[in-house]
Amino acid sequence: xxxxxxxxxxxxxxxxxxxxxxxxxxxxxxxxxxxxxxxxxxxxxxxxxxxxxxxxxxxxxxxxxxxxxxxxxxxxxxxxxxxxxxxxxxxxxxxxxxxxxxxxxxxxxxxxxxxxxxxxxxxxxxxxxxxxxxxxxxxxxxxxxxxxxxxxxxxxxxxxxxxxxxxxxxxxxxxxxxxxxxxxxxxxxxxxxxxxxxxxxxxxxxxxxxxxxxxxxxxxxxxxxxxxxxxxxxxxxxxxxxxxxxxxxxxxxxxxxxxxxxxxxxxxxxxxxxxxxxxxxxxxxxxxxxxxxxxxxxxxxxxxxxxxxxxxxxxxxxxx
Amino acid sequence: xxxxxxxxxxxxxxxxxxxxxxxxxxxxxxxxxxxxxxxxxxxxxxxxxxxxxxxxxxxxxxxxxxxxxxxxxxxxxxxxxxxxxxxxxxxxxxxxxxxxxxxxxxxxxxxxxxxxxxxxxxxxxxxxxxxxxxxxxxxxxxxxxxxxxxxxxxxxxxxxxxxxxxxxxxxxxxxxxxxxxxxxxxxxxxxxxxxxxxxxxxxxxxxxxxxxxxxxxxxxxxxxxxxxxxxxxxxxxxxxxxxxxxxxxxxxxxxxxxxxxxxxxxxxxxxxxxxxxxxxxxxxxxxxxxxxxxxxxxxxxxxxxxxxxxxxxxxxx
Numbered sequence: 191x192x193x194x195x196x197x198x199x200x201x202x203x204x205x206x207x208x209x210x211x212x213x214x215x216x217x218x219x220x221x222x223x224x225x226x227x228x229x230x231x232x233x234x235x236x237x238x239x240x241x242x243x244x245x246x247x248x249x250x251x252x253x254x255x256x257x258x259x260x261x262x263x264x265x266x267x268x269x270x271x272x273x274x275x276x277x278x279x280x281x282x283x284x285x286x287x288x289x290x291x292x293x294x295x296x297x298x299x300x301x302x303x304x305x306x307x308x309x310x311x312x313x314x315x316x317x318x319x320x321x322x323x324x325x326x327x328x329x330x331x332x333x334x335x336x337x338x339x340x341x342x343x344x345x346x347x348x349x350x351x352x353x354x355x356x357x358x359x360x361x362x363x364x365x366x367x368x369x370x371x372x373x374x375x376x377x378x379x380x381x382x383x384x385x386x387x388x389x390x391x392x393x394x395x396x397x398x399x400x401x402x403x404x405x406x407x408x409x410x411x412x413x414x415x416x417x418x419x420x421x422x423x424x425x426x427x428x429x430x431x432x433x434x435x436x437x438x439x440x441x442x443x444x445x446x447x448x449x450x451x452x453x454x455x456x457x458x459x460x461x462x463x464x465x466x467x468x469x470x471x472x473x474x475x476x477x478x479x480x481x482x483x484x485x486x487x488x489x490x491x492x493x494x495x496x497x498x499x500x501x502x503x504x505x506x507x508x509x510x
Numbered sequence: 511x512x513x514x515x516x517x518x519x520x521x522x523x524x525x526x527x528x529x530x531x532x533x534x535x536x537x538x539x540x541x542x543x544x545x546x547x548x549x550x551x552x553x554x555x556x557x558x559x560x561x562x563x564x565x566x567x568x569x570x571x572x573x574x575x576x577x578x579x580x581x582x583x584x585x586x587x588x589x590x591x592x593x594x595x596x597x598x599x600x601x602x603x604x605x606x607x608x609x610x611x612x613x614x615x616x617x618x619x620x621x622x623x624x625x626x627x628x629x630x631x632x633x634x635x636x637x638x639x640x641x642x643x644x645x646x647x648x649x650x651x652x653x654x655x656x657x658x659x660x661x662x663x664x665x666x667x668x669x670x671x672x673x674x675x676x677x678x679x680x681x682x683x684x685x686x687x688x689x690x691x692x693x694x695x696x697x698x699x700x701x702x703x704x705x706x707x708x709x710x711x712x713x714x715x716x717x718x719x720x721x722x723x724x725x726x727x728x729x730x731x732x733x734x735x736x737x738x739x740x741x742x743x744x745x746x747x748x749x750x751x752x753x754x755x756x757x758x759x760x761x762x763x764x765x766x767x768x769x770x771x772x773x774x775x776x777x778x779x780x781x782x783x784x785x786x787x788x789x790x791x792x793x794x795x796x797x798x799x800x801x802x803x804x805x806x807x808x809x810x811x812x813x814x815x816x817x818x819x820x821x822x823x824x825x826x827x
Binding site: 346349351352353354355356357358359361362363365366439443446447450451452453466470477480488491492495 | 783
């Protein structure tokens with residue numbers, strides 16, 4: 191049995207041992223496919239084996255599914271599966287077999303509410319970071335690549351925005367807007383979260399602007415746009431990706447905080463922050479109304495932060 | 511040193527006016543009637559509307575409005591009266607926002623100072639214990655517990671603590687200020703919790719980096735005790751980024767104070783912001799947040815100056 195498997199271990203190797211042949215093909219692969227940035231391939235290899243990354247990615251996937259298809263989580267659910275179907279006779283009912291998370295003040299099934307609440311958090315968190323990240327990538331790499339006056343202008347504008355802490359700025363801005371929906375909250379959060387990402391992008395572009403491979407591309411006649419998008423960006427974007435992942439989590443927490451403070455989304459929107467807002471004065475009589483949305487919120491934020499940490503470990507070559 | 515401070519002060523001027531202008535613009539450039547927007551769905555008398563319109567000089571060009579609000583430009587017969595003179599407007603009952611501030615600020619200051627002391631002491635101790643022995647049990651404990659606390663949103667953490675330490679165990683008062691200093695204990699610890707984690711992690715990273723450096727090896731080679739090497743040599747150098755963080759953290763503490771004071775029912779500035787939002791007192795919210803942003807900017811400036819004092823390498827360029 192053992193001798194049989196030995197002969198079949200590596201049919202591609204001719205006379206050489208299996209190990210050395212592997213090393214040769216591995217080396218050739220890097221040489222040919224090297225343009226796609228070895229950093230990412232290496233990182234992926236490391237991430238696949240990291241339990242923290244796999245765990246957080248699975249959690250994020252579960253919550254993404256919850257946001258996109260809440261019905262998936264209500265398939266065999268014994269209670270009411272319509273978040274708007276409420277009966278006051280059930281008001282503040284305790285968790286039980288018929289309603290896993292109990293009922294809220296209006297007598298709506300709380301499990302169904304919490305499941306439907308994922309949508310707002312995930313959309314606001316991801317959309318904010320994608321938009322703010324896009325702003326940061328475009329202006330950060332322009333500022334970093336060109337330097338000079340354009341850099342000064344962008345840096346000064348960033349300084350000014352940096353003077354306003356996220357929560358304070360968002361409160362003033364949102365308080366002045368009468369109707370606050372998903373779009374308004376997202377845009378206001380974007381307005382106060384692009385600065386750090388822009389600075390990251392700018393400094394990592396500056397680091398790579400004078401690299402030999404960029405000079406080489408320039409000597410080969412590549413135009414500025416190609417140099418930035420094909421050569422600098424893929425290498426300079428790693429710190430931004432790490433920070434952005436963590437920021438998705440932070441943004442979700444901030445959105446819930448704003449909803450809780452009464453300047454986020456407004457009823458009848460279903461969000462975890464609003465659920466906590468409407469139940470926090472009943473902490474003594476109905477703690478379950480706080481515990482469930484609070485726990486879901488914390489798990490999702492934790493998943494993004496852990497994923498960011500795992501990405502940093504994989505993408506930062508200095509730590510290897 | 512003097513030149514460094516002067517340069518920082520000069521750089522601060524555009525940031526100061528830029529940030530306040532941004533806040534002002536957010537509120538007063540939004541389409542529609544800004545005075546109406548300040549009130550939201552509330553009904554107001556025409557007389558109040560008129561006086562506010564006059565107070566915010568809404569018939570002037572935007573930048574002039576801002577100049578008068580800040581007190582940089584003279585405002586009719588009142589002369590220079592604006593933010594720079596300590597005039598932050600008034601609420602709909604005609605009460606000065608500055609009066610509200612003098613009443614509420616002591617509570618917030620006490621809360622913030624207590625939080626900063628807690629985060630500095632506990633955070634640095636935890637960071638040092640984790641950093642001097644990398645990958646030890648203590649190190650992993652600090653890393654895991656800080657990740658957990660960072661991930662739980664502040665208000666969820668506070669409700670949890672209120673439930674457990676206030677109601678189940680009955681260790682702390684959970685609302686109001688009736689019990690004097692003890693009333694600040696739980697809210698200050700929670701307000702400090704998140705920053706404490708960052709302080710601990712920052713101290714840890716910084717110590718891990720410094721402990722391998724040449725000067726530490728020299729100190730050890732001289733025969734200094736481990737305690738003295740860590741206390742006098744490693745810690746001094748490692749704490750520079752930590753000090754900066756604690757200063758810039760002020761902005762977060764002020765934002766966090768809004769949540770903390772609301773949950774623990776403390777009559778501070780943060781609670782006033784929350785009440786302003788729920789009662790739709792737009793002018794109060796704008797006034798208070800403008801002050802908080804100014805406090806934040808001044809704290810940042812102080813940290814920058816302190817940074818120059820602590821690290822002689824920063825001064826020259």
